[in-house]
Amino acid sequence: MSTRLTVPTAHPYEVVIGNGVHDQLRGLVGADVRRVAIIHAPTMAAQAARLRAPLAADHLEVHLIEVPDSEQAKTADVLAFCWKVLGGAGFTRSDVIVGLGGGATTDLAGFVAASWLRGVRFVNVPTTVLGMVDAAVGGKTGINTAEGKNLVGAFHEPVGVLCDLDVLAGLPAREMRSGMAEVIKCGFIADPTILDLVEAAPDAVADPTSSIVAELITKGIAVKARTVAGDLHETGADGSIGREALNYGHTFGHAIERFEHYRVRHGEAISIGMVFVAELAHRSGLIEKDLLDRHRAVLSLVGLPTAYLRPGIWEALSTTMRLDKKTRGDQLRFVVLEELAGPTILAGPDESVLVDCYRAVSS
Numbered sequence: 314m315s316t317r318l319t320v321p322t323a324h325p326y327e328v329v330i331g332n333g334v335h336d337q338l339r340g341l342v343g344a345d346v347r348r349v350a351i352i353h354a355p356t357m358a359a360q361a362a363r364l365r366a367p368l369a370a371d372h373l374e375v376h377l378i379e380v381p382d383s384e385q386a387k388t389a390d391v392l393a394f395c396w397k398v399l400g401g402a403g404f405t406r407s408d409v410i411v412g413l414g415g416g417a418t419t420d421l422a423g424f425v426a427a428s429w430l431r432g433v434r435f436v437n438v439p440t441t442v443l444g445m446v447d448a449a450v451g452g453k454t455g456i457n458t459a460e461g462k463n464l465v466g467a468f469h470e471p472v473g474v475l476c477d478l479d480v481l482a483g484l485p486a487r488e489m490r491s492g493m494a495e496v497i498k499c500g501f502i503a504d505p506t507i508l509d510l511v512e513a514a515p516d517a518v519a520d521p522t523s524s525i526v527a528e529l530i531t532k533g534i535a536v537k538a539r540t541v542a543g544d545l546h547e548t549g550a551d552g553s554i555g556r557e558a559l560n561y562g563h564t565f566g567h568a569i570e571r572f573e574h575y576r577v578r579h580g581e582a583i584s585i586g587m588v589f590v591a592e593l594a595h596r597s598g599l600i601e602k603d604l605l606d607r608h609r610a611v612l613s614l615v616g617l618p619t620a621y622l623r624p625g626i627w628e629a630l631s632t633t634m635r636l637d638k639k640t641r642g643d644q645l646r647f648v649v650l651e652e653l654a655g656p657t658i659l660a661g662p663d664e665s666v667l668v669d670c671y672r673a674v675s676s
């Protein structure tokens with residue numbers, strides 16, 4: 314049995330969630346395709362071979378492009394390597410790219426698709442909870458630079474997303490927890506029933522085969538789909554916070570990732586980042602202490618970090634945060650809550666308040 318959620322943008326596409334749904338890849342790549350490139354990390358080599366078989370049996374030319382694992386794939390060098398392979402293979406605008414793996418791989422694959430011939434079709438096949446709930450949906454693609462996270466990229470939507478829950482069986486516990494940070498983020502910004510579920514069954518949340526994990530993934534994707542559909546390019550043009558809400562915890566979180574040279578998982582950094590902005594909201598008089606405390610409680614319950622025990626590096630983190638995409642001019646802007654499921658932007662908070670928040674999460 315599978316669940317299908319539509320991402321209702323100008324070019325709607327479906328996210329299919331269930332067991333064994335990788336079988337549906339042939340249908341998604343389309344009828345008029347000649348070549349398919351599957352971009353994957355070394356950890357997904359066997360899975361890539363499994364995806365290849367039915368395509369090759371249908372006489373498609375399939376290229377497996379293996380890229381470095383995790384964040385090491387999100388570089389200009391790896392991007393250029395992929396272009397070289399596509400050029401050598403004679404990849405045309407009617408051919409299709411498949412991003413197979415965690416969020417780092419699908420971010421890279423999406424940007425390869427966005428940039429090759431100024432844009433070719435691509436399908437996302439996420440294999441982590443984080444990839445399914447967040448990275449594979451919504452069309453944000455890109456790579457890092459030395460100066461920071463995701464600084465180069467494009468909005469380029471997939472034509473479909475296949476979330477095969479079977480592949481989660483082999484996902485390391487740390488990656489399960491990291492993915493749950495983005496799920497919990499969706500709970501705080503939009504759907505508190507997610508928080509209720511996590512709080513009621515924290516052990517089941519660690520079990521990739523549990524029905525609760527499937528339910529949480531589906532709920533998280535639903536939040537992501539409706540948020541991006543309202544504001545695909547993150548312009549907030551209708552005056553609401555729009556897509557920026559999905560950046561809850563990311564301003565501080567991305568700075569941690571860069572400072573730690575990506576040895577901290579994305580979800581771990583975002584977990585601390587959410588506590589940082591909950592402190593900010595509380596200290597700015599926007600939320601009560603119990604909502605601040607709920608952040609630490611629910612994140613700890615699933616084993617995520619809520620503190621970053623590195624005092625004395627505020628200047629370095631603050632410099633990195635200035636390159637956050639929400640910054641306007643010299644003014645930092647943070648996604649904060651004014652109530653549960655009520656995200657808003659707090660622009661230009663006092664430096665002294667930010668330093669107090671940093672002290673609160675670093676001691």
Ligand SMILES: NC(=O)c1ccc[n+]([C@@H]2O[C@H](COP(=O)([O-])OP(=O)(O)OC[C@H]3O[C@@H](n4cnc5c(N)ncnc54)[C@H](O)[C@@H]3O)[C@@H](O)[C@H]2O)c1
Binds near residue numbers: 382444484492495
């Ligand atoms: N584009 C977006 O909207 C968006 C949203 C959220 C996060 N992201 C990005 O996603 C990235 C994080 O994604 P991630 O947490 O999936 O990390 P990741 O891609 O680094 O994958 C985590 C690890 O799990 C391994 N792995 C993947 N699937 C596996 C499986 N089924 N079994 C065993 N091992 C498996 C990978 O090889 C890797 O070592 C970050 O770069 C983040 O910036 C993007």
Ligand SMILES: O=C(O)C(=O)C[C@@H](O)[C@H](O)[C@H](O)COP(=O)(O)O
Binds near residue numbers: 447451453
């Ligand atoms: O889809 C979005 O929009 C998000 O902000 C989702 C985030 O979870 C994700 O990590 C995204 O890659 C962050 O984007 P960035 O614009 O801050 O680089």
Ligand SMILES: [Zn+2]
Binds near residue numbers: 447495563
């Ligand atoms: Zn994220």
